[in-house]
Amino acid sequence: MTKGAQSGTHGEKQIAMRIATLELLHAARGRYALGAFNVCNLEQFHGLFRGAAAARAPIIVQFTRVMRDYAHPLMLDQLLRGAEIIYPEVTFAVHHDHGDEASCAEAIASGHYSSVMIDASHLSFEQNIAVTRRVVVRAHQQGIAVEAELGQLKGVEDETPVETEVALLTEPAQAEEFVGRTGCDSLAVAIGTSHGAYKFSGNQRLHLEVLAEIQRRLAGFPLVLHGGSAVPPNEVERIRRAGGGIAPSASGVSEAELSQAIALGVAKVNVATDGRLIWTRVHREFFRDRPGEFDFMQPGRTYINEFAKLVAHKCELLGAAGRTPALTTAKLSPSGGVNNEARTALSASPQPPHDKHADKTLRTPLESTR
Numbered sequence: 431m432t433k434g435a436q437s438g439t440h441g442e443k444q445i446a447m448r449i450a451t452l453e454l455l456h457a458a459r460g461r462y463a464l465g466a467f468n469v470c471n472l473e474q475f476h477g478l479f480r481g482a483a484a485a486r487a488p489i490i491v492q493f494t495r496v497m498r499d500y501a502h503p504l505m506l507d508q509l510l511r512g513a514e515i516i517y518p519e520v521t522f523a524v525h526h527d528h529g530d531e532a533s534c535a536e537a538i539a540s541g542h543y544s545s546v547m548i549d550a551s552h553l554s555f556e557q558n559i560a561v562t563r564r565v566v567v568r569a570h571q572q573g574i575a576v577e578a579e580l581g582q583l584k585g586v587e588d589e590t591p592v593e594t595e596v597a598l599l600t601e602p603a604q605a606e607e608f609v610g611r612t613g614c615d616s617l618a619v620a621i622g623t624s625h626g627a628y629k630f631s632g633n634q635r636l637h638l639e640v641l642a643e644i645q646r647r648l649a650g651f652p653l654v655l656h657g658g659s660a661v662p663p664n665e666v667e668r669i670r671r672a673g674g675g676i677a678p679s680a681s682g683v684s685e686a687e688l689s690q691a692i693a694l695g696v697a698k699v700n701v702a703t704d705g706r707l708i709w710t711r712v713h714r715e716f717f718r719d720r721p722g723e724f725d726f727m728q729p730g731r732t733y734i735n736e737f738a739k740l741v742a743h744k745c746e747l748l749g750a751a752g753r754t755p756a757l758t759t760a761k762l763s764p765s766g767g768v769n770n771e772a773r774t775a776l777s778a779s780p781q782p783p784h785d786k787h788a789d790k791t792l793r794t795p796l797e798s799t800r
């Protein structure tokens with residue numbers, strides 16, 4: 431696998447298009463946002479690519495340091511390679527999410543990523559700049575883009591004093607200085623959301639006024655929203671009914687707020703928790719209703735289908751649905767050329783086994799998850 435764009439058609443057959451993250455971000459900026467999905471198992475790869483194909487939406491596939499440790503980088507690369515060949519209609523970029531300096535260096539050297547995120551937001555402003563700058567220099571030498579983070583992505587409680595809450599957010603003037611001094615290519619901003627299922631404990635919401643000021647100072651610069659999961663109440667309720675201990679107070683980012691954030695310069699929205707909630711609900715309900723079963727493929731199929739629906743729905747919501755054809759057409763060479771590696775892989779690869787179940791449940795138009 432190589433960095434940057436590689437794509438095309440092979441006779442009538444289209445080859446999957448792997449595009450550089452920065453190229454996707456710049457095409458999206460100000461118009462829509464890309465869904466950036468954290469995946470690391472077989473079912474998630476199928477669900478992600480089927481959902482993206484159904485929505486005809488470009489996506490960012492991302493692996494964290496923890497996921498690379500869990501699955502093994504080689505396993506992730508090969509699963510992705512398989513998905514690329516099985517779902518040739520999907521346009522995507524590959525990103526290393528939440529890296530430290532060492533894992534970014536490893537990802538950059540691997541040649542499998544077109545962008546990395548250096549997460550040094552826990553350090554002081556000056557230290558964050560120093561670490562981020564080192565990663566930027568290393569990454570740019572290889573033509574790889576860098577996402578950095580400024581501010582703290584921490585859940586905010588009702589009792590959190592206002593001054594503490596404000597201190598956690600990205601300070602717009604600092605954001606401008608940070609981007610100028612580090613040379614990073616996109617910036618993850620802290621505007622009140624957090625990772626996981628408990629983003630807000632009461633009536634707090636995203637600080638869109640902070641985002642608006644950052645956008646004013648960094649007009650046209652791609653901003654990233656981490657903690658983009660919606661944590662739908664019906665998923666929480668179903669998990670609880672099936673024996674799960676997730677608290678009823680679990681909550682996420684509303685659909686309306688996401689749309690407003692995109693209008694204010696957010697070009698990439700990270701989603702992990704919503705996919706995990708669906709995994710939990712599907713498996714809890716399956717084994718509750720069929721206590722005698724021990725076949726992982728049965729709930730696995732349901733999960734693929736449900737995850738695909740989630741991905742398609744998110745892409746729709748972010749305005750990314752239907753954007754693939756424009757990107758693909760722009761990338762094709764006048765001769766309809768295709769890179770040699772993709773051509774070889776396609777012709778050498780066996781067709782995926784015919785899955786009757788998939789035909790029935792996954793190739794049909796996808797309904798909304800809610």
Ligand code: 13P
Nearest residue numbers: 626657658659700702703
């Ligand atoms: P969620 O926990 O809201 O899905 O956010 C994931 C994320 O930001 C990964 O970087």
